Amino acid sequence: MTALMDRDALEALLAFYRDAGVDAAIDEQATDWLARGEAEARAQEAARPAARAPDGERPAMPAVQRPQPVSAAGAPPAPESAVFSAREAARSAGDLDQLRAVLEGFDGCALKATASRTVFEDGARDACIMFVGEAPGRDEDIEGKPFVGRSGQLLDRMLASIGLDRRTNAYIANIIPWRPPGNRTPTPQEIAICEPFIRRQIELKAPELLVCVGAPSTETLLGLKGIMKSRGRLMPFQAGGREIRAIATLHPAYLLRSPIAKRLAWRDMLTIRQVLGL
């Protein structure tokens, strides 16, 4: 097609894509994501093992991990049924690897159709601290890991300032594991569908301290509005049957836009350091 287009036409096409929120090239060919949803659902259904393995062992994939129903138009299921399926699916995971697999097989959130990867985790699974941000951006979508772009680099510097490092003693995830198109804010429905998964991830990870990074994470997990009022305060958090401590802090993306607020984030980091006895 490009051979037939002159430079002006190509530039206009690129501008159209940019205005539509397309900011990363993922493949040489355009993909019909809606058609893919139906085709994948059929392929996964065909490949699904029998509900009970002949030797009585657990099936490789529990029944609740079945692909979610896809409507004739290829649209995801209704929000309530997607939240219900998400709860069931999250509960079925007995460890972090299973949870990742369950999430990768879950088709109840429309964000998955436009994201190129499921961004599940980064860092040390045995860390006593877990950071939870909002959602992957372009860089995270490409790499498949949370907080690897500019915000992530600042987060790494914040961690380093109190002796933390994602390779050895910090664990990182997001409330949403799929990049919203064009980095738009996730809708309340998308958050509600993804929430059971991050809650189960926290439960399975079982950190001593949970750090909610930014307002959406703080609102979703701690139920607190107004990040400026909520940040920096230690509070209890129920992770399964266990009570752990939680704290909210400012999002590095906000700190990049408002460097003056870095002093508040620094105070939060000092509180975290004190709690962990670093």
Ligand code: URA
């Ligand atoms: N912002 C987030 O909240 N999470 C990421 O992974 C990247 C940017």
